[in-house]
Amino acid sequence: MLVDERRNKIRNLIIANGSVKVTDLVREFQVSEETIRRDLTILESKGLIKKNYGGAVLAQDYNQLAEPVPPVKLRQSVYFEEKNAIGKKAAELLSEQQIIILDSGTTTLCIARNLSHLQDITVVTNGINVAEECCKNEGSSIYLVGGKLIKESMSLIGPQAQNELKKYSANYAFLGTTGISLTKGFSTSDLYEAEVKRAMVQAGNKVVVVADHSKFKKQGLITFCGFDDVDMLVTSDQTDEEILKEIEKLGVKVIVSSTTAAK
Secondary structure, rough: OOHHHHHHHHHHHHHHHHHEHHHHHHHHHHHOOHHHHHHHHHHHHOOOOOEEEEEEOOOOOOHHHHOOOOOOHHHHHHEEEEEEEEHHHHHHOOOOEEEEEEEEOHHHHHHHHHOOOOOOOOEEEEEEHHHHHHHOOOOEEEOEEEEEEEOOEEEEEEEHHHHHOOOOOOOEEEEEOOOEEOOOOEOOOHHHHHHHHHHHHEEEEEEEEOOOOEEEEEOOEEEEEOOOOOOOOEOOOOHHHHHHHHHHHHHOOEEEEHHHHHO
């Protein structure tokens, strides 16, 4: 097992259980106690856990470091025309009989609003409002992953959602993001949400991030993927062209929607 893979599994165990013991991890991964303690030190340096005598616990204050996320009903009205234009442009990538993953969020909700022209499409999502919107298209099949409900975002997160997403293989995975940094990649403000997004990235044959102009040059608490994990970025003509050129140099196809046409 690779080092990064082992550390990801340790992190998932701590997320699922709240704490771990070094002795249990030694037995689980068949490595030395020194190796496990080194793994825990690395995870602690990232702010994900806090080591204690004999093991580690999930960091209790990581959410305090992040900006509070406004309720989804409030966020829906912010940059609505821009997000709707992005949603329309993203939906143009799709054809009938495809399987897609839609992340929770206000911009991915706009993708859901623009799928009515597609018949026999399968949608997998962790967003309750996204699933509800997709129900308006009678030609769609909808799978809602389980997990803990975050009322502010109407999203389902946690180990249950992660494990369910591992079962899927989708033509496209569409993800929202809290921030986009040229040095750090794509980020979110919640550790559990980041884990679900990582599972979506793994499940998508093509990974598409959708983001309005406000998400650029911002950095959330946790990076969930880098530019090498993303195939396309759909944004609007309100985004700084120089930033988009730099992202294209990193190998990501940039698709720009027109906000003028959307009005």
